[in-house]
Amino acid sequence: MRKRALSILGLLVLACFAAIAALAQNSGSKTKTVQSTNSEADEGERRFQQNCGRCHNPPDALSPREVKAVLQHMRVRAMLSAEDERLILKYLAP
Amino acid sequence: MNRIVVLLAGLLCSGFGVLAQSNTPDVPIFSGALAFQGTSSAGVHSYTPIIVPVFVAPLGDHWLVESRGELQGFVAREDGTTGPYNAQFFASFDYLQLDYIAKSHLTVTVGRFLTPFNIYNERFPLWIANLVDTPIIYTIGTRTSGSSNGGMVRGVAVARPKWNLTYSAYASAATTVENLQAGRTAGGRAAVFVPEAGFEAGVSYQRFLQNGGSNASGFYFAYQPPAIPFDVRAEYAHSPGGQGYWLEGAYRIAPNRDMNTWLSRLQPVARVQQYFKGTPTSIDALPSVNVNQFDVGLNYYLPHNVRLNGSYGRQYSTAGNSNIWNFEIVYRFLFPAWPGGSK
Numbered sequence: 001m002r003k004r005a006l007s008i009l010g011l012l013v014l015a016c017f018a019a020i021a022a023l024a025q026n027s028g029s030k031t032k033t034v035q036s037t038n039s040e041a042d043e044g045e046r047r048f049q050q051n052c053g054r055c056h057n058p059p060d061a062l063s064p065r066e067v068k069a070v071l072q073h074m075r076v077r078a079m080l081s082a083e084d085e086r087l088i089l090k091y092l093a094p
Numbered sequence: 095m096n097r098i099v100v101l102l103a104g105l106l107c108s109g110f111g112v113l114a115q116s117n118t119p120d121v122p123i124f125s126g127a128l129a130f131q132g133t134s135s136a137g138v139h140s141y142t143p144i145i146v147p148v149f150v151a152p153l154g155d156h157w158l159v160e161s162r163g164e165l166q167g168f169v170a171r172e173d174g175t176t177g178p179y180n181a182q183f184f185a186s187f188d189y190l191q192l193d194y195i196a197k198s199h200l201t202v203t204v205g206r207f208l209t210p211f212n213i214y215n216e217r218f219p220l221w222i223a224n225l226v227d228t229p230i231i232y233t234i235g236t237r238t239s240g241s242s243n244g245g246m247v248r249g250v251a252v253a254r255p256k257w258n259l260t261y262s263a264y265a266s267a268a269t270t271v272e273n274l275q276a277g278r279t280a281g282g283r284a285a286v287f288v289p290e291a292g293f294e295a296g297v298s299y300q301r302f303l304q305n306g307g308s309n310a311s312g313f314y315f316a317y318q319p320p321a322i323p324f325d326v327r328a329e330y331a332h333s334p335g336g337q338g339y340w341l342e343g344a345y346r347i348a349p350n351r352d353m354n355t356w357l358s359r360l361q362p363v364a365r366v367q368q369y370f371k372g373t374p375t376s377i378d379a380l381p382s383v384n385v386n387q388f389d390v391g392l393n394y395y396l397p398h399n400v401r402l403n404g405s406y407g408r409q410y411s412t413a414g415n416s417n418i419w420n421f422e423i424v425y426r427f428l429f430p431a432w433p434g435g436s437k
Binding site: 011023047049050051053054056059060062063065068069070072073075076077078079081082083 | 152198216219316
């Protein structure tokens with residue numbers, strides 16, 4: 001009985017997640033074009049949010065050398081591309 | 095077994111050797127976290143101070159030495175709920191690896207590394223994880239210690255503007271040396287990531303090549319819609335010892351630096367998980383009964399990389415139902431490994 005109740009609870013939670021995600025997807029598509037920019041730092045910020053921002057905030061003030069070490073570390077951990085690394089470096093240590 | 099230890103030590107020494115000769119402006123860094131956890135599980139209280147140091151030394155643009163250890167105490171009453179408090183201490187190496195970053199498509203790793211099975215093991219160190227407790231199915235595919243000793247290749251197999259395909263493949267030797275345990279295994283993971291949608295899904299497989307051999311497989315997804323700070327993550331894993339899933343959602347009120355009010359620093363979290371026993375063995379570290387559990391928690395992000403976590407969980411099983419309370423304070427640190435590195 002409890003197992004069934006927990007299964008139903010799990011499905012309800014999943015359904016809520018899906019509904020919120022669908023709403024977010026709709027509102028997100030309206031705002032995407034506003035954020036577009038050509039600057040490398042802005043593109044780096046976008047890539048940071050898409051990749052790194054999924055798990056954590058931007059680090060507090062770091063020197064370019066520290067950022068380089070962090071980015072190489074995360075390039076292996078999060079499988080960032082060379083282009084991601086270069087642009088995120090521009091964003092975190094302009 | 096000693097050869098493994100010598101190999102790992104050799105990797106670290108060779109890394110320092112290359113670093114000393116490289117004359118590059120690279121700076122090694124120390125990072126990691128300090129944490130203190132308090133747990134009350136079925137009326138049994140325990141306290142766990144933890145230090146997780148991470149060392150990263152770039153050696154030019156292509157080589158990298160990385161290491162993470164874990165020093166952990168465990169303080170609890172001698173007989174569970176009665177008797178004097180006793181303290182035990184544990185130490186382990188999570189990884190000590192040398193990476194060669196050939197290009198976006200290929201990174202070669204040798205040494206001791208985190209076993210890439212699903213996402214929890216690699217991506218949720220204690221300063222990232224939303225809840226203190228690891229999922230029940232965590233040990234599936236990560237035996238015997240969450241780490242592997244051997245070699246791994248990984249990278250972005252296919253990169254397109256709208257999506258990319260990542261992969262990891264590895265082989266590990268059996269090691270029983272204290273703090274460096276690993277199983278004789280081979281396996282891999284493949285995942286599709288759609289950055290614009292914030293969606294990732296992947297599959298994992300591991301062949302356990304000892305104790306008669308067995309297979310573990312898994313599936314996961316993670317979804318962070320770009321427009322709102324809402325995270326959904328889930329894993330399913332199967333092995334002869336058992337199978338199960340967890341599904342977690344977290345709403346981060348301010349996902350970036352704009353955390354200016356006390357309310358914007360809050361993050362409610364919820365997780366549901368179910369586990370169904372198979373034929374567990376002593377090395378599985380899986381429950382011997384079916385277990386259902388839900389957890390709700392609240393995280394608070396303080397300034398200066400300090401986070402408070404609190405959660406309540408209710409576990410249902412034929413071995414008895416129980417309440418699980420957790421509290422944690424985590425401090426995330428990062429500083430250069432030698433003076434002048436922060437310039």
